[in-house]
Amino acid sequence: MGLIEGIFEPGLVVTSVDWVLNWSRKRSIFPMTFGIACCAIEMMAAGAARFDLDRFGAGAFRATPRQADLMIVAGTVTFKMAERLRRLWEQMAEPRYVMAMGACAISGGPYHLHAYHVVKGVDQVVPVDVYVPGCPPRPEALIEGLLRLQDKISTRTIAKP
Amino acid sequence: MKEIEFQYQSDLHQEGEIPSDIRTEELTLNMGPQHPSTHGVLRVVLQTDGELVLQATPYVGYLHRCAEKIAEKVTYRQFTPYTDRLDYLAGMNNNLGFALAVEKLGGIEVPARAEYLRVIFAELNRIASHLVATGCYGLDMGAFTPFVYCFREREYVLDLFEAVCGARLTYSYITIGGVREDLPDGWIGRCREFLDYLGPKIAEYNNLLSYNHIFINRTGNVGVCPPDLALAYGLTGSCLRGSGVKWDLRKATPYCRYNEFDFDIPVGRGEKGTVGDCWDRYFVRIQEIGQSVRIIRQALDKLTEGPTQAKVPRAVKLPAGEIYYEVENPRGQLGFYLVSEGGTSPYRLKIRGPSFCNLSVLPVVARNCLLADVTALLGSLDIVMGEVDR
Amino acid sequence: MTPSEIIEVLKQHDGAGIVSAVADGLHPHVVVKMDRLPAIAALLQSDWRLRFDLLRCISAIDWPAKNSIELSYDVISTSFGHALAVKVLLDRANPQVESVSVVWPAAEWHEREAFDLMGVTFLHHPDLRRILLPEDWTDHPLRKDYPYPVAYKGLKLNP
Numbered sequence: 001m002g003l004i005e006g007i008f009e010p011g012l013v014v015t016s017v018d019w020v021l022n023w024s025r026k027r028s029i030f031p032m033t034f035g036i037a038c039c040a041i042e043m044m045a046a047g048a049a050r051f052d053l054d055r056f057g058a059g060a061f062r063a064t065p066r067q068a069d070l071m072i073v074a075g076t077v078t079f080k081m082a083e084r085l086r087r088l089w090e091q092m093a094e095p096r097y098v099m100a101m102g103a104c105a106i107s108g109g110p111y112h113l114h115a116y117h118v119v120k121g122v123d124q125v126v127p128v129d130v131y132v133p134g135c136p137p138r139p140e141a142l143i144e145g146l147l148r149l150q151d152k153i154s155t156r157t158i159a160k161p
Numbered sequence: 162m163k164e165i166e167f168q169y170q171s172d173l174h175q176e177g178e179i180p181s182d183i184r185t186e187e188l189t190l191n192m193g194p195q196h197p198s199t200h201g202v203l204r205v206v207l208q209t210d211g212e213l214v215l216q217a218t219p220y221v222g223y224l225h226r227c228a229e230k231i232a233e234k235v236t237y238r239q240f241t242p243y244t245d246r247l248d249y250l251a252g253m254n255n256n257l258g259f260a261l262a263v264e265k266l267g268g269i270e271v272p273a274r275a276e277y278l279r280v281i282f283a284e285l286n287r288i289a290s291h292l293v294a295t296g297c298y299g300l301d302m303g304a305f306t307p308f309v310y311c312f313r314e315r316e317y318v319l320d321l322f323e324a325v326c327g328a329r330l331t332y333s334y335i336t337i338g339g340v341r342e343d344l345p346d347g348w349i350g351r352c353r354e355f356l357d358y359l360g361p362k363i364a365e366y367n368n369l370l371s372y373n374h375i376f377i378n379r380t381g382n383v384g385v386c387p388p389d390l391a392l393a394y395g396l397t398g399s400c401l402r403g404s405g406v407k408w409d410l411r412k413a414t415p416y417c418r419y420n421e422f423d424f425d426i427p428v429g430r431g432e433k434g435t436v437g438d439c440w441d442r443y444f445v446r447i448q449e450i451g452q453s454v455r456i457i458r459q460a461l462d463k464l465t466e467g468p469t470q471a472k473v474p475r476a477v478k479l480p481a482g483e484i485y486y487e488v489e490n491p492r493g494q495l496g497f498y499l500v501s502e503g504g505t506s507p508y509r510l511k512i513r514g515p516s517f518c519n520l521s522v523l524p525v526v527a528r529n530c531l532l533a534d535v536t537a538l539l540g541s542l543d544i545v546m547g548e549v550d551r
Numbered sequence: 552m553t554p555s556e557i558i559e560v561l562k563q564h565d566g567a568g569i570v571s572a573v574a575d576g577l578h579p580h581v582v583v584k585m586d587r588l589p590a591i592a593a594l595l596q597s598d599w600r601l602r603f604d605l606l607r608c609i610s611a612i613d614w615p616a617k618n619s620i621e622l623s624y625d626v627i628s629t630s631f632g633h634a635l636a637v638k639v640l641l642d643r644a645n646p647q648v649e650s651v652s653v654v655w656p657a658a659e660w661h662e663r664e665a666f667d668l669m670g671v672t673f674l675h676h677p678d679l680r681r682i683l684l685p686e687d688w689t690d691h692p693l694r695k696d697y698p699y700p701v702a703y704k705g706l707k708l709n710p
Contacts, residue, residue: 221683393656395605482578485610498610513607517664521656521660
């Protein structure tokens with residue numbers, strides 16, 4: 001190890017392909033506009049001026065799933081909507097992530113009892129990467145979820161598993 | 162420069178000869194349920210002939226969360242959080258409607274301070290809701306600036322709400338018998354500061370969006386809804402007032418001390434087109450923000466000392482009976498039809514969502530408009546799917 | 552006009568069609584016979600003294616104890632400010648009534664919802680199909696004896 005240490009000038013960045021790839025992926029997550037219910041308003045507030053999501057690179061909400069990396073399921077998923085949600089998730093290109101925002105998306109929320117048309121948690125329909133609790137979660141909580149997702153992305157590797 | 166006049170006529174229905182090498186077909190276009198401009202999970206199936214919309218059929222129910230069935234299983238106090246989530250942009254107003262329906266049926270009298278506080282918070286929530294409507298309408302039309310400006314103002318309102326009840330969106334603050342908490346110290350000063358700050362901002366929105374030529378061209382004379390059509394389809398709120406009908410429940414059947422306040426009812430006058438077009442409905446909302454500021458100032462002056470809650474037992478039990486009670490929400494008249502058989506839960510609670518009725522006029526008004534006008538129409542109707550689907 | 556005056560006008564026009572009337576209290580209403588509903592609805596909308604131009608709500612209530620389903624049509628007049636409710640009682644086994652969407656087109660969607668959630672059939676409705684629940688949903692949820700589904704298209708209700 002003594003051969004290669006200390007021979008590069010300071011200012012030359014030594015890194016790995018994995019690290020660069022993960023860094024660029026996590027700093028430019030494009031969320032998909034999938035606001036269903038009340039949590040959508042907090043998602044919009046997170047994208048607005050005070051809790052700017054754009055400073056994390058995640059402010060460019062894409063309406064089409066083909067161009068999106070992250071599907072933020074913000075709101076209650078009903079049986080009628082579940083089919084469409086699955087179809088939109090399948091249309092997203094890999095690597096794709098799902099964030100379950102709000103109590104309804106995690107487990108049915110306040111509607112987990114007595115409701116006949118509510119899916120008790122979006123992980124019945126699509127695999128979820130990050131769960132953000134709250135009813136609705138504050139924009140700061142959504143940003144925390146985004147940062148956890150960034151941590152998750154930085155553990156990826158392009159080498160064989 | 163020569164004025165170019167566009168004649169939008171459907172090729173399919175033209176009299177006379179159609180050139181044999183042009184083949185026109187109707188296209189069925191699906192809009193939603195996931196769409197940036199549908200204000201929630203709304204699906205509209207459009208039959209178009211080129212750019213002309215021949216038929217628009219809305220499909221709703223993607224957010225049907227069984228609120229009415231839940232109401233039969235939980236107690237009255239437990240149902241208050243579910244009313245927040247009906248029209249999630251106007252939680253205070255929904256809470257107020259349900260609380261008033263229960264109190265009228267139960268004969269519960271609310272102290273004066275609580276009533277003035279209810280008015281203050283209902284009108285603050287009206288301001289916040291209209292700001293979202295304005296910002297999102299600009300966003301639908303392609304203008305991003307009104308969105309960030311309106312949300313910036315809305316954050317100040319949400320700060321005031323958070324100071325008093327701890328929540329930003331789903332408050333459950335106006336409960337049966339009064340309001341949950343009293344105001345913290347210094348809140349009234351902060352509220353007055355905000356009202357002084359908001360006044361000039363309304364003029365700024367007018368300069369930015371309302372009198373913007375592009376906005377006027379996109380919304381003036383578009384989606385005209387004459388007053389008799391509006392009444393026939395059960396439109397209420399700003400949609401009805403935008404069509405020229407001067408009907409507001411706060412003046413017609415005053416509740417919660419609204420008869421003590423001095424305010425105007427703005428109606429659409431066809432300034433930038435025809436009476437009842439999208440611009441009228443939008444501008445009524447802008448003017449209502451100004452009127453809400455007036456009401457809040459008067460309520461702050463009239464605020465009395467006293468308890469903020471009536472003595473209501475923890476397990477609220479109502480006598481047998483029924484009532485249909487409506488309040489003026491930012492989106493229209495929210496009605497609660499409450500049937501009680503004398504227990505701790507309602508026997509039947511039917512919720513009349515204003516956006517449900519406002520949306521029913523879409524197939525009629527969207528006929529023979531252009532494809533781009535459909536988003537203008539939907540934005541001007543200002544629907545929230547939480548109360549369409551309940 | 553007060554509710555009792557409105558009920559007087561209705562009785563003058565069609566006394567036989569009115570089963571009962573409650574003018575005082577929190578919810579003034581008339582209970583009419585099922586087959587007289589369209590005529591009374593047209594009267595409420597067009598009579599110059601009544602002018603009920605805004606249909607607020609159509610509510611369906613299930614009374615298994617009385618073996619009937621009650622429909623409550625709440626209407627209000629924006630010209631005069633008076634309000635009334637018109638009720639019909641339908642047979643629970645086969646609830647059918649004529650649609651009032653020719654009088655108040657707002658009824659189109661309200662009746663679709665009553666059909667969807669309570670199972671009331673509205674004759675001569677322009678487009679009677681489910682509005683809130685999926686098209687292939689079975690049963691009517693707001694009935695008191697509704698059996699909760701186990702699953703829908705593979706998704707379990709209670710996982």
